[in-house]
Amino acid sequence: MxxxxxxxxxxxxxxxxxxxxxxxxxxxxxxxxxxxxxxxxxxxxxxxxxxxxxxxxxxxxxxxxxxxxxxxxxxxxxxxxxxxxxxxxxxxxxxxxxxxxxxxxxxxxxxxxxxxxxxxxxxxxxxxxxxxxxxxxxxxxxxxxxxxxxxxxxxxxxxxxxxxxxxxxxxxxxxxxxxxxxxxxxxxxxxxxxxxxxxxxxxxxxxxxxxxxxxxxxxxxxxxxxxxxxxxxxxxxxxxxxxxxxxxxxxxxLFPLKNIEELSENLRENLNKIDGIEMNSNANCTPYIINFSLTKKKASVVVEALSNKGIYVSSVSACNSKGESGSYVVKALGKSDELAHNTIRVSLDNETTLDELEKFTLALKDVLEAIK
Ligand SMILES: Cc1ncc(COP(=O)(O)O)c(C=O)c1O
CATH class of the missing domain: 3.40.640.10 (Type I PLP-dependent aspartate aminotransferase-like (Major domain))
Known part of the structure; x- marks a missing residue:
C-alpha cells in the first residue's frame, strides 16, 4: 500500500x-x-x-x-x-x-x-x-x-x-x-x-x-x-x-546536492493555471516547498480528499497542525486570515517524479471541482 x-x-x-x-x-x-x-x-x-x-x-x-x-x-x-x-x-x-x-x-x-x-x-x-x-x-x-x-x-x-x-x-x-x-x-x-x-x-x-x-x-x-x-x-x-x-x-x-528546479517549476506553472489558487511561495524559494492558498475552498477538506486518493500534502506545518489560528507565516506575508487558514504545502524530495506531480495536479483539479 x-x-x-x-x-x-x-x-x-x-x-x-x-x-x-x-x-x-x-x-x-x-x-x-x-x-x-x-x-x-x-x-x-x-x-x-x-x-x-x-x-x-x-x-x-x-x-x-x-x-x-x-x-x-x-x-x-x-x-x-x-x-x-x-x-x-x-x-x-x-x-x-x-x-x-x-x-x-x-x-x-x-x-x-x-x-x-x-x-x-x-x-x-x-x-x-x-x-x-x-x-x-x-x-x-x-x-x-x-x-x-x-x-x-x-x-x-x-x-x-x-x-x-x-x-x-x-x-x-x-x-x-x-x-x-x-x-x-x-x-x-x-x-x-x-x-x-x-x-x-x-x-x-x-x-x-x-x-x-x-x-x-x-x-x-x-x-x-x-x-x-x-x-x-x-x-x-x-x-x-x-x-x-x-x-x-x-x-x-545528501551531497553533492541534486537539482530539482525544473520539476518544481513545472508544478508551479501547472498550479498557476488552476482557478482559485494564490501562491505563497515566491519564485526564489527552495524548489522543495511550494505553498499556496485556496481562495474558494477549505484547505483541510481538500487535504482530506487528496489523502483519500493516496496523495499526501499538508495544510499547515505538521508541527502546528493543532493550531486553530491559521498560518502565522502566511499572515506575516501580509495575507488575510482567510488565506492563512487555507494554505496547502506541497513538499518534494529528490525522488519525486514528474508523473507524481502531474497526478497530484489532476487530482487537485478534480477535488476542487467536486467540492461544493
Ligand atoms: C524549520 C524547522 N525547524 C525545526 C524543526 C523541528 O524539527 P524536529 O522534528 O527534528 O524537532 C522543524 C520541523 O518541522 C522545522 O521545519
Missing amino acids: VDKIIYLDNAATTRPSKDVVALYNDIELNHFGNSSSIHGLGVDSLKYLTAARETILNSFKVKNYKVYFTGSSTEANNLAIKGFCYKHANRGKHIITTNIEHPSVLECFRALENDGFKVTYLKVNAEGIVTAEDVKNAMTNETILVSVMAVNNEIGSINPIKEIKEVVLKFPKTVLHVDTTQAVGKINLDYNNCDMFVVSSHKIHGLKGSGALIAKSSISFDPVISGGGQEDGMRSGTVSVANACALAKAVKN
Missing part, C-alpha cells in the same frame, strides 16, 4: 533510506556497547561515534566545529538558543530573531523574554525574507544572539545568511544561530557562516528522534539536559551511537 502512495509532505518528514535503516540495525545489533564504557565494546562504540561526528563535519565542510547529538532539531535549537543565552547573559541581554521562525525557535525566545531578555522579532517582507539591513538596524551593543532560519518550513523562503553573517561579524560578542532544518541538502549554503546550526535526521531520510547541534568549538553553553555529562556535558544521557551513525549517513547521502 505504502508503495502506491504519492507522498508530497517531505517537509513534515521523509521516508527513511534503506541504507540508513540497515546501518542503524547493524550498529544496534553488533556494536551496542555504551560509548562511555572503557571496555572493548565501549571502545568499539566510541569509534563509530567519533567517525559519525567526523562524517558530519566533513559533509558540511566546517572547520573547528563540534557536533552535539540531540533527539531532534527542536532540542538542538533549544540547546543553541537557551544554552547560549543563559551562559552568556552577563555579556548583554538583547537577542534578535524573525517572526516566521519554527516554534522550536520562537518558543525559546518567548521563554528568554519571560526571563528578562529583550527580544527583537524582525518582520519578514511580502516574500517571507528578512534582509541584512533589517538585522543591522536591530543590532545594539547589548545583542548577544541573532537567530535566523535559512529556509522557512511552510513557504520555503530563503534568508540571506551570508549577508547577515557579515553584519553580525561587526559585533564581536554576537553569535549567529541558523535553523537549517529545512535547508540541509536543499540549498547551497556555506555552513561556516553559521556560528551554530542544526540538523534533523527525519527530515533528510534518516530516523525520527535524532538530530544535532553543530557549533563553533569556541562557543560554550549552559546544558539544557543535566546528568552524567555526555556530549561534553551539554546533553547528558547515554548517546545513541546507532542514531548518530544513521544521521551521519543520511547527511553524507
Whole structure:
C-alpha cells in the first residue's frame, strides 16, 4: 500500500533510506556497547561515534566545529538558543530573531523574554525574507544572539545568511544561530557562516528522534539536559551511537546536492493555471516547498480528499497542525486570515517524479471541482 502512495509532505518528514535503516540495525545489533564504557565494546562504540561526528563535519565542510547529538532539531535549537543565552547573559541581554521562525525557535525566545531578555522579532517582507539591513538596524551593543532560519518550513523562503553573517561579524560578542532544518541538502549554503546550526535526521531520510547541534568549538553553553555529562556535558544521557551513525549517513547521502528546479517549476506553472489558487511561495524559494492558498475552498477538506486518493500534502506545518489560528507565516506575508487558514504545502524530495506531480495536479483539479 505504502508503495502506491504519492507522498508530497517531505517537509513534515521523509521516508527513511534503506541504507540508513540497515546501518542503524547493524550498529544496534553488533556494536551496542555504551560509548562511555572503557571496555572493548565501549571502545568499539566510541569509534563509530567519533567517525559519525567526523562524517558530519566533513559533509558540511566546517572547520573547528563540534557536533552535539540531540533527539531532534527542536532540542538542538533549544540547546543553541537557551544554552547560549543563559551562559552568556552577563555579556548583554538583547537577542534578535524573525517572526516566521519554527516554534522550536520562537518558543525559546518567548521563554528568554519571560526571563528578562529583550527580544527583537524582525518582520519578514511580502516574500517571507528578512534582509541584512533589517538585522543591522536591530543590532545594539547589548545583542548577544541573532537567530535566523535559512529556509522557512511552510513557504520555503530563503534568508540571506551570508549577508547577515557579515553584519553580525561587526559585533564581536554576537553569535549567529541558523535553523537549517529545512535547508540541509536543499540549498547551497556555506555552513561556516553559521556560528551554530542544526540538523534533523527525519527530515533528510534518516530516523525520527535524532538530530544535532553543530557549533563553533569556541562557543560554550549552559546544558539544557543535566546528568552524567555526555556530549561534553551539554546533553547528558547515554548517546545513541546507532542514531548518530544513521544521521551521519543520511547527511553524507545528501551531497553533492541534486537539482530539482525544473520539476518544481513545472508544478508551479501547472498550479498557476488552476482557478482559485494564490501562491505563497515566491519564485526564489527552495524548489522543495511550494505553498499556496485556496481562495474558494477549505484547505483541510481538500487535504482530506487528496489523502483519500493516496496523495499526501499538508495544510499547515505538521508541527502546528493543532493550531486553530491559521498560518502565522502566511499572515506575516501580509495575507488575510482567510488565506492563512487555507494554505496547502506541497513538499518534494529528490525522488519525486514528474508523473507524481502531474497526478497530484489532476487530482487537485478534480477535488476542487467536486467540492461544493
Ligand atoms: C524549520 C524547522 N525547524 C525545526 C524543526 C523541528 O524539527 P524536529 O522534528 O527534528 O524537532 C522543524 C520541523 O518541522 C522545522 O521545519
